[in-house]
Amino acid sequence: MTGIIKQAFASFGKTGAGIIFLLVGGWVIFMIISPQLIALDYSFRPLLPLRDIGGPKDAYTLKNYITLMTNTLHRAVFFKTIWSSLLVTFLALCLCYPISYYLAKAARRSHVSLLMMCIIVPYWINELLRIFAWQLILSDAGILNQMLLWLQVINEPVNFRAGDTAVIMGMVYAYILFMVFPLYNAMESLDKNQIDGARDLGASWLRIHWKIVIPHAKPGMAVGCIMTFMLAAGSVAAPQLLGSPSSFWFTQIIYTNYETANWNLGTAYAEVLALLCLVFMFLMLKLFKVGLKEFVK
Amino acid sequence: MGHDIHIDGVTMQFGSVNALTDIDVHIRAGEFFSFLGPSGCGKTTLLKLISGFLEPTRGKIRINGRNMKGVGPNIRPTAMIFQNLALFPLMTVAENIGFGLDVRKIPRKEKIRKIAHLLDLVSLPNAGKKSVNDLSGGQKQRVAIARALAVAPSVLLLDEPLSALDLKLRKHMRFELRKIQQKTGVTFVYITHDQGEALTMSDRVGVISEAGILEQVDTPFDLYNHPKTGFVASFVGENNAFPALAAAGQNNASMAQIPFGTFFCRNPMNLPPGSSATAFVRPETITLVNGSSTAENTVQCRVVSQSFEGPFVTMVLKTRDNTVIRLRKNNDGSGPLLSPDAQITICFAPDSILLLHPRGKAHDRDY
Numbered sequence: 122m123t124g125i126i127k128q129a130f131a132s133f134g135k136t137g138a139g140i141i142f143l144l145v146g147g148w149v150i151f152m153i154i155s156p157q158l159i160a161l162d163y164s165f166r167p168l169l170p171l172r173d174i175g176g177p178k179d180a181y182t183l184k185n186y187i188t189l190m191t192n193t194l195h196r197a198v199f200f201k202t203i204w205s206s207l208l209v210t211f212l213a214l215c216l217c218y219p220i221s222y223y224l225a226k227a228a229r230r231s232h233v234s235l236l237m238m239c240i241i242v243p244y245w246i247n248e249l250l251r252i253f254a255w256q257l258i259l260s261d262a263g264i265l266n267q268m269l270l271w272l273q274v275i276n277e278p279v280n281f282r283a284g285d286t287a288v289i290m291g292m293v294y295a296y297i298l299f300m301v302f303p304l305y306n307a308m309e310s311l312d313k314n315q316i317d318g319a320r321d322l323g324a325s326w327l328r329i330h331w332k333i334v335i336p337h338a339k340p341g342m343a344v345g346c347i348m349t350f351m352l353a354a355g356s357v358a359a360p361q362l363l364g365s366p367s368s369f370w371f372t373q374i375i376y377t378n379y380e381t382a383n384w385n386l387g388t389a390y391a392e393v394l395a396l397l398c399l400v401f402m403f404l405m406l407k408l409f410k411v412g413l414k415e416f417v418k
Numbered sequence: 419m420g421h422d423i424h425i426d427g428v429t430m431q432f433g434s435v436n437a438l439t440d441i442d443v444h445i446r447a448g449e450f451f452s453f454l455g456p457s458g459c460g461k462t463t464l465l466k467l468i469s470g471f472l473e474p475t476r477g478k479i480r481i482n483g484r485n486m487k488g489v490g491p492n493i494r495p496t497a498m499i500f501q502n503l504a505l506f507p508l509m510t511v512a513e514n515i516g517f518g519l520d521v522r523k524i525p526r527k528e529k530i531r532k533i534a535h536l537l538d539l540v541s542l543p544n545a546g547k548k549s550v551n552d553l554s555g556g557q558k559q560r561v562a563i564a565r566a567l568a569v570a571p572s573v574l575l576l577d578e579p580l581s582a583l584d585l586k587l588r589k590h591m592r593f594e595l596r597k598i599q600q601k602t603g604v605t606f607v608y609i610t611h612d613q614g615e616a617l618t619m620s621d622r623v624g625v626i627s628e629a630g631i632l633e634q635v636d637t638p639f640d641l642y643n644h645p646k647t648g649f650v651a652s653f654v655g656e657n658n659a660f661p662a663l664a665a666a667g668q669n670n671a672s673m674a675q676i677p678f679g680t681f682f683c684r685n686p687m688n689l690p691p692g693s694s695a696t697a698f699v700r701p702e703t704i705t706l707v708n709g710s711s712t713a714e715n716t717v718q719c720r721v722v723s724q725s726f727e728g729p730f731v732t733m734v735l736k737t738r739d740n741t742v743i744r745l746r747k748n749n750d751g752s753g754p755l756l757s758p759d760a761q762i763t764i765c766f767a768p769d770s771i772l773l774l775h776p777r778g779k780a781h782d783r784d785y
């Protein structure tokens with residue numbers, strides 16, 4: 122830390138470094154620390170009519186957090202969100218692992234950039250529009266049902282929009298890039314001779330992946346899983362547009378609380394969600410035995 | 419025990435480029451065989467063909483008589499040591515060596531015993547628990563050898579494994595490799611661009627030219643003393659190369675017409691008189707003659723430069739017609755070096771001049 126400060130003074134002079142530290146410090150204090158503290162403060166206060174705010178009733182309480190445990194609907198939605206986000210993360214990992222391996226180690230150099238483009242181009246379109254596209258694909262008269270009907274796999278249109286099927290499919294699609302990139306990056310740096318060497322020693326493809334590729338790609342897998350899980354758990358648009366009316370995502374409950382001006386409960390729930398993501402991150406790092414330093418890299 | 423390898427008319431093309439053309443060679447069981455050639459001549463390609471990572475465009479490869487077409491690298495009785503070794507960096511030394519044993523489902527106890535035995539063989543006892551990243555270059559080399567030998571291959575393929583080591587270690591490892599090969603009896607196929615390695619370690623050497631053509635297969639002794647092509651003559655060891663015409667002397671003796679005179683020579687190809695050829699003379703076979711002489715097979719030269727290399731002195735000479743000749747003289751400790759521009763007479767022993775077909779790039783090499 123002192124090293125950075127010295128370096129800054131050396132390269133920008135006293136005024137320059139002063140301005141930079143003022144800007145960075147201001148950013149950290151006003152954009153990161155204070156909003157968090159204010160939110161935390163909100164989450165520990167009860168919802169009160171305007172005239173009571175600042176009065177004797179406005180004391181710190183755990184009421185908002187307790188509501189999450191006592192309200193059975195909210196609790197159920199919370200756990201379902203965790204579970205579904207885990208599922209999204211897992212499906213994205215399963216889908217992106219072969220794609221990334223192919224891109225990093227099997228595809229010809231000239232094909233890689235083309236395929237990368239194919240993955241990136243959809244992201245030039247706004248997330249909302251992409252999700253609307255999935256609405257069209259998955260609706261009762263949508264392309265997917267039409268195709269399955271035509272192939273005679275099914276006799277009647279399947280209601281993908283019931284439950285969370287559509288939400289999960291939409292999210293897996295929406296977050297592919299966030300899983301492919303870290304995986305690709307990690308696999309790219311694996312020496313092809315390691316794979317050939319293992320093969321030469323008689324290893325099957327399964328063993329090569331289990332013993333050579335996956336251990337090497339672990340940091341990338343951890344990063345991909347963490348990003349995908351956080352995005353999935355924190356997503357509002359996908360559940361709003363693709364979910365069935367009877368099925369909620371935890372973010373939707375937070376959103377409704379803000380809409381109904383119950384900021385205190387909303388912030389408390391948001392804090393819980395943030396904590397969940399933090400816990401998931403450390404679990405992943407532990408699971409993949411990746412240090413925090415490597416992760417930041 | 420080692421198996422023999424038949425390489426029958428193997429051609430390998432990448433797109434329209436011929437990396438290897440019509441390679442024909444029989445590598446005997448239990449032999450230390452080297453392929454020697456300049457970089458980019460297709461050596462690695464040849465090893466990949468033998469190990470099964472590539473399939474030849476034409477021709478076939480048989481190991482122990484069995485055609486290897488369609489047999490994957492994980493099935494072939496070969497093990498390869500890669501140019502960069504390709505040790506598994508996330509595993510310990512023992513795990514590296516045990517990798518192939520795990521694949522073969524060797525029981526734990528036997529596996530531990532085998533690993534210990536292999537570590538002994540490569541003189542790294544007790545290194546099993548170390549991480550491969552903590553090893554020196556030479557130690558990594560040994561681990562790679564042990565890992566390859568663990569799967570009891572009948573053919574070990576080595577892709578320039580010593581090129582990353584420093585000179586002293588390289589010389590020591592040559593000796594070690596040879597010892598390991600003799601102890602295990604495994605057929606070693608070794609590729610290198612370093613002729614010193616090829617000549618010192620091998621039972622036989624095959625020389626491949628830039629064009630991916632196998633020029634000659636012979637023992638190191640014959641390769642050095644009886645090269646059959648211009649490429650081999652100039653690639654293996656050092657050689658003076660002069661454009662020449664074959665000629666016949668008295669009693670049909672073989673002669674070579676070189677720009678600075680006509681000399682007795684060897685003509686193993688029986689090139690007919692008048693045909694153009696290249697005459698090769700090794701620098702160490704040329705001798706200095708005291709005083710000026712007009713005896714046969716001698717020529718007068720001027721000393722251009724000399725470099726003293728300890729055991730010997732290398733001299734660059736010029737004949738009257740400005741042909742450059744290199745001469746190497748043992749340093750017997752007698753007398754000082756010659757003065758620059760000194761006039762001297764040199765003598766070519768009659769069979770030290772070798773007349774070969776002018777083929778390849780042999781005669782454009784400038785000395």
Ligand SMILES: Nc1ncnc2c1ncn2[C@@H]1O[C@H](COP(=O)(O)OP(=O)(O)O)[C@@H](O)[C@H]1O
Nearest residue numbers: 432433437455456457458459460461462463464
């Ligand atoms: N996979 C490949 N695709 C195209 N060309 C290749 C491939 N592998 C090797 N080559 C070409 O074949 C020639 C021989 O290469 P290589 O066997 O690696 O030579 P060496 O090991 O003797 O240095 C080179 O010209 C190289 O560019």
Ligand SMILES: [Mg+2]
Nearest residue numbers: 461462501577
């Ligand atoms: Mg090579």
